[in-house]
Amino acid sequence: MDDRVRLGVSSCLLGERVRYDGQHKLDRYVRDILGPYVDFVPVCPEVECGFPVPRPSFRLIGDEAAPRLVVTKSGEDVTERMLAWARRRVDELAGEGLSGFVFKSDSPSSGMERVKVYNEHGMARRSGVGLFARTFMERFPALPVEEEGRLHDLGLRESFVERVFAAKRWQDFLQADPSLAGLIRFHGTHKLQIMAHSPSHYRSLGRQVAEGRQQAFGELLGAYEHGFAEALRVRATRARNANVLYHIMGFFKRTLDSDAKEELTQHIERYRTGVTTLVVPLTLLNHYVRRLGNEYLREQTYLQPHPFELQLRNHP
Ligand code: SF4
Known part of the structure; x- marks a missing residue:
């Protein structure tokens, strides 16, 4: 590979x-x-x-x-x-x-x-x-x-690069593990990324994978690839990103104290209302994921969809 x-x-x-x-x-x-x-x-x-x-x-x-x-x-x-x-x-x-x-x-x-x-x-x-x-x-x-x-255009740039790296992961999956179990894993690690772009694709792709055994595997792969590419073409708005950020924060409801939660909420709200860029709340969340260790979150492509150095998540 x-x-x-x-x-x-x-x-x-x-x-x-x-x-x-x-x-x-x-x-x-x-x-x-x-x-x-x-x-x-x-x-x-x-x-x-x-x-x-x-x-x-x-x-x-x-x-x-x-x-x-x-x-x-x-x-x-x-x-x-x-x-x-x-x-x-x-x-x-x-x-x-x-x-x-x-x-x-x-x-x-x-x-x-x-x-x-x-x-x-x-x-x-x-x-x-x-x-x-x-x-x-x-x-x-x-x-x-x-x-x-x-x-x-910084928004179009981020969208394109994000889709390029997602396409690469899809190709790697096809090469390494083209099985239903592999597809379930692929979908599992992309859940939050898909949710940030399109909640309706999040639901339909989840259904496709869950009902995967009812369809010929080749057809399922084709339909999933199409739906996945379509989902990532939908613009990830501030509102949808903020929903995902709150969703991630929910994983820490028992491990973060009230000060930390308040600070995080403040950063998410500042991002949602256009005061700061996505990289700010994400940096903090990435820190908690690393420090407090959550396996499901650690594997989420949403937290690192493309090389950080490209600085694609600090555009207005
Ligand atoms: S790649 Fe060749 S054909 Fe295409 S725009 Fe450039 S010069 Fe023209």
Whole structure:
């Protein structure tokens, strides 16, 4: 089992000079901050598909749901060439153990959403998806994907990184212990994390696992993976996080004295009302979990869903 997260990334975001104009689009957050915690698998669709650097620029035209990829100046249609390559490449990537992908925005090959699609009058609507990005997302619907620009929004950044590390744990589970007992354990350690995102998924996934024997195991795995990915896409609000924090505090009702409980309540309320960030009450709770030792809580991914050093839980 590989311990490192493997993350697909548009090559130009790592500083590779593969753009049509011979330039790169280095993203320092992706390369320098995220980079130390992941192994990148860079993909440049246009270069890997056989186009040179530099090259003429491409654009999407026509039907927004199934646009054609053409050379901007000449109008040459390169859709089939790109799609044939993209299908082969996602087959290869299936063996790479990716836990997510960071796409370059606005690109007719790599853009994940809102890519310009031109009509016959040369007018553009931001409604397209790059051909490679679409092929990738159709092949791996449960994998987290994001664009580099959106990662500068701190909430979206935390959500993406959290889902990437959750996808990695899911893959590790599939590799190490793909059994009903393993799934029960996986769900058990993710309960509070799921609850912070979506109480309704918390209930439905719990039911699925509890009734696991009534379903073919392959089907159960597929349904759980889908529901788990869907749950983590729901935003974890301050109110839902505060509920989980109080839930954790409940485990210490007999072991903490009234002063400690009051202090903890104050920190949770400050977080809930927007005065402090999540890292404050969580640091205190992590301290109690370590000091007072609760096995169930110690294993909860909610308390440490991604490397602390990425500082994802101190955004407003
Ligand atoms: S946006 Fe995609 S196709 Fe364009 S240079 Fe970057 S990786 Fe290559």
